[in-house]
Amino acid sequence: MDYKTNLQKWLDFGQYDQNIKKELSAITDEKELEDRFYTELSFGTAGMRGKIGMGTNRINIYVVARATQGLAQYLLKEDPANAEKGVAIAYDSRHFSKEFAQVSAQVLAANGINAYLYDSLRPVPVLSFTVRHLKTAAGIVITASHNTKIYNGYKVYGPDGGQITEAVAAGVVEQIHTVTDYFSVKLAADNDPHIITVPKEVDDAYIEAVKGVAKANPGSDLKIIYTPLHGSGNIPVRRVLKELGYENVTVVKEQEQPDGDFPTVAKPNPEEKAVFDLAIEMAEKEGADIIFGTDPDADRLGVCCHKPDGSYAVLTGNQTGGLLVDYMLKSRDWPDNKAIVKTIVTSEFGAVIAKSYGAAVYNVLTGFKYIGEKMTQWKASGEHTFVMGYEESYGALAGDYARDKDAVVASALVVEMAQYYKERGMTLYDALQALYKKFGYFLETIQSIELDGIEGKAQIAKIMDAFRADHFDHFADAELVEFDDYQSQVCTNVKTGETSGIDLPVSNVLKFIFNEDSWYAIRPSGTEPKIKIYYSVKGKSPEDAEAKLAEIKEAVNACLPQ
Template identity: 50%
Template sequence: MTYQENYQKWLDFAELPAYLRDELVAMDEKTKEDAFYTNLEFGTAGMRGLIGAGTNRINIYVVRQATEGLAQLIDSKGEEAKKRGVAIAYDSRHFSPEFAFESAQVLAAHGIKSYVFESLRPTPELSFAVRHLHTFAGIMVTASHNPAPFNGYKVYGEDGGQMPPADADALTDYIRAIENPFTVQLADLEESKANGLIEVIGENVDAEYLKEVKGVNINQDLINEYGRDMKIVYTPLHGTGEMLARRALAQAGFEAVQVVEAQAVPDADFSTVKSPNPENQAAFALAEELGREVDADVLVATDPDADRLGVEIRQPDGSYLNLSGNQIGAIIAKYILEAHKTAGTLPANAALCKSIVSTELVTKIAESYGATMFNVLTGFKFIGEKIHEFETQHNHTYMLGFEESFGYLIKPFVRDKDAIQAV
């Protein structure tokens, strides 16, 4: 089908919402071609794209099609998989809540249970929820640290990590086989809530997640000594980190925490930053301002779905040094290994994992403590595979996994990057 035919098919669909129809009518030829010349690609980690009308954009129909594919995959696994269901979370972006609940309605039309968070939550909490609730899969509606015009849809497997290759390939095949996303059926939202096919979750899962996060601390005496006075500035960059990071710091014993309030409010336009990416020093502008005001020792930022962490530390001249992802990884690794060695709890078979493009400095740090470093391909799913191997073969004890792109996982009750743990 040509892009013109695809465009006309959308324009002719009588039930198209007014906002999408208006967008179609306003398109010039170049935009039409870009929006309709292909389908938004569903890869191993899901899909991500510009929000808008079209087959090459992310919108309710593209999300319905992806979820219909997931529903068909779960159907093929039998009744137990349908009862276990799917955990669903979403971030602060445009249409994130709509995409999440529409996904739940598609699943409900197949008799598949879903657990949907009441409001925005971090990606790592979604990974935790899949494991905690023993669901068959998870959906995270997020475009991570991409600019405001984007959104995305990630699918997780039953271990809370990226879906295994066989299931991921089957899911892609199911999605591609759906010729007309306009025909995907949705169950009624309120009816599905009433009959239990859609269950809204929130604080009950938050509390369990935070209970696990408490176990990330190794030397509580150190926090008791310095945590009350160590001045921290935190910014969630208008994203999901606000839901949990402040609570995680408080329960650990850090009392002198200031939050950049202008960036603590969910904002799909990320109006105070050019890009909500903690890898960029520009994203720290307001945090630095507050830091100078309160004489903060350290500034921390999480990206919109709170899976990546950025850090700046105060220098002797009062300026703030922006740390690279490799530097943060080295500091975390050194601390974990030193604290366990001091406490006498460093396992003889301690292991760390990193992507092959991340610094070898951390390998040297690991070796100096008698720990083994495993280099894996880029993508956190490969770190997840190593964790699974360690747990099933009992050959190593996992201590840390990281990527230089500001992603860290300390405790494996989550199977993806976790900025709340890293904070």
């Protein structure tokens, strides 16, 4: 079916929904109309994410309702008892998040499925915890994480509290495709008895679970600046810190209240240094010890700390992760089977540190659900004791109460760590430099190439094909030793030509590993119209690492097809 046919169906329905008619009739750019209707918004293990607007390739109440109908049919087909177990639903501060959550609840209720809906915004990790705590059959959270204000998304969780697996996603997609008419999905009334407000005791239980992972520091003199970046972290983060004994917490007022426009930042992403401009300005006036911020759905944490010259360094996810790995392993008693989990595009910095403590290190595909899967496996088998899991994109989790990254517990642990080092006359920056001196100077960066629309998809495929077919074998004094293709699941020893299998799910990722702990990886984003190139090098000094990083980036970009 061509895009014009899809467009006409929506225009025809516009007589019943004036929002459709008004929005689509105002568009004069044919390319824009084609992009909205040439395909359907894809649904995968990360659910859906797209630009807000009318169309099959946008996120709106009709796309959300259809997806939820597919989920409802899947759950009832798998086990009729899932109707009673129900589905937990949460949402963040983005535009239409509350409306999409309400529509999801109404669709579930119309199918006779209990919908446990929060009465106001909550972080993603709270939803993960709620699914486990209430023992629901699934969970839904409405969020587009750290994307700009024009985006929203729809994520689905399994009964373990982790994002759904590939097999479950395929089953849900099969059911979604049986719903051929976007406008025929039935909605229950707002006051349907199947729509149940999540009780306050679930929030209290979550806070207690987080406090059970972190150590209390009553009477702490640590000076803290926190920004929730207009999102859902403000209430739970401040409550946890206060109940752990941190009284000197100042919130960036301009970024405190939920606001889907994110008016003070270009993108509400703690990976972007600019989001901390207001917080750093405040910290310099007040002499704060530490600054941190959470993204709109409060699953990612960015951290700033004092440098020796008095300025503030904005740490990367790899740096914060490495510091936490070291701190968690030395500040708690762990059994011999202790282990951490990280993603394949996360630096080896934390892995090298973990191994020095005798901890096992497991690599998984990008996506925190894979870390959650390891946690669930080990919980059942007893093979390992989970210390923490983390990824370079600023997500971390410690504790067994959830199966997704949690900036609330990460905030508590980072503050605890800052207190530990302050008592020893050190900052987090000092601690980081000590680790670099001991284990080598690791340096990482990410290059994101945005390629939107139909042409963008084709260019992304062209780039991946080019690097599969041909790639450089050395840069500076480093030599390529291994080439991993996670789509064909083949690991190739470059020197011998020998191959072996990769025991991970199929994923369109390429990783090129050089000696001396340097590598780069290429993967299309699963949630955004872009391709990402991850770089990681290790040097003998900061200057050596900088030079190596510049050389590997230059070599990769010289191979990019035009």
